[in-house]
Amino acid sequence: MDRACDDSEFDVIVESIELAATDVRALILQPVTGAALPEWTPGSHIDVLLPSGTVRQYSLCGDPSDRDAWRIAVLREPPERGRGGSEYIHTALEVGAKIRVGRPRNNFPLIDSAGYLFVAGGIGITPILPMIAQAQARGADWRLVYGGRTADSMAFRGELGRYGDRVQILPEDRTGPIDLDSVLGRPRPDTAVYCCGPSGLLEAVEEKCKSWPEGALHTERFVPAAPQPTAGDTAFEVVLAKQNRTFVVEPGETILRTLESNGVDVLSSCQQGMCGRCEQTVLEGTPDHRDEILTPEEREAGEYILICVSRCHGDRLVLDL
Template sequence: MGTGRTAQPAATATLLVAEKDRVADDVVALTLVEPGGGRLRDWAPGAHIDVVLPTGEMRQYSLCGDRFDPFAYRIAVRREEGGRGGSAWLHDSVRTGRLLPTGGPRNTFPLVPSEEYVFIAGGIGITPLLPMLAQAEVLGARWTLHYCGRSRASMPFLDELGRHGDRVRLHPRDEGPRLDVAALVAAAPAEARIYCCGPVAMVEAVERAGAPRPAGSVRAERFSAAQQPAPVRDAPFEVVLARSGTSLTVDPSATVLQALEGAGVRVLTSCGQGLCGTCETTVLEGRPDHRDSVLDAADRAAGDCMLVCVSRACSDRLVLDL
């Protein structure tokens, strides 16, 4: 992810659950509409929305419906046993006719033009890739999808994917050996762009195998934040807010976001884990210590933005466009 991102400020809207369907074992799809029947905000493949839980917390879900339908969004949610409660609430408590506060759409996983794509999905990671397949069709691009899961019963949207014939390769674990993603990436044509969404182990294997490929040709979205090494520095650092000249000290035990909020500075935030891109902030001076799972190598090297919920500073001082 990263270069070419189309992340936008979160926009709050209350949407109506028009349909709720079981699409696989422990997976439901929700169709959301504007309560008055109005038009929804446009979006592009890779975009997600925030769903606000009764606790005020937010969860991010990829849009997986028809991007050319201006009146409906579709998301799919896998019930996560032992999760943080959002998926269980959407499965057990949300019914057709319920109003859901939402934010977005925002896109940190955009599909860039290419003549050929290799898509790799693991489980519910199929959701952001579904609109990408439709877009690849519109573009007339060559593409293949490799879709992994525990079993066919656990893999949503197989009926939809069936119309694409042998361009979709299914890899249920209970029917054969695990997909060798490293070999798949190594064998991909040099000009192909590779998109992956799935469990951390799958994403990391794809990223390792894709490291020798041209910058930006391998893009991935994660279910959970990547493991990060220790911060570059364990000493306090200064954050200067360029618009007001206010200077803040960020202690080792606090995040930049916490320091900003403590000073009364409002920054849009959602996941708090460096996954969704909501809190991306422009850096005017200084060198960030990037600790997110959104920015790619080019963005990190440029050093002109950071996700303040998790990232810190390599330099003694950061100047932010706030």
């Protein structure tokens, strides 16, 4: 293949579907045309645009060097907890179906480090899989602690077997919850900690890593943290520099919804500050960051903002739009 799919969104074919664990479907996606799929790096995710018009994000969990196929894995969420995407993929999507996807984005990149400690819970194993493959290829010192409700619910256990005792599989019904005191109780120099999984696990890991060096912990959430209070929100102006247009964002409103309601077409997806699709460059003003993506250093720099959730400290924000 001598050229890549270069549109921001494009169609792929579901080449195969397999059950990776109880209630986890692994999909192999291939390009519709003869084009190579876009490049990606460990930690990347893609948007999947469903026939209903909703958009869901799934981590790429295959081999980044394979430009002919992507792999994603989808956990079937109970109807009362999910938003409909996983139910469609588990009950209606079939091999040979055509679905539309977005280009990979990486809000959870693997940094260079002498050592890595990976902590995964449930479907949180998906972005970790290509990370440990890359750590192994680099010759880095690494370890994976992988927890789940039961062994049968934990995807890709067989695939992880090739790494031997570097991987610790901990089904909760047999071993209890992950012993984070043992795993994270002693900070280790030159070790990056990567964690993905349910909110409870992430919050516990964040607490344990408070004694680790600053910047050691890297996390990715599948659901946003508890919403920030909005009682103190005040109205502010958002200026679109390229369009020379100004709008007022009212308390309780978002920049994104304000722009959309005024006919401004802006890319967005999760609308929860988690996927990065609506990120914009800030030219003037101080963002009030409420996303789950930007690092503390990026927040301090104030150069970017996720307009689906974040607001403004002050009365005016100028965007490069």
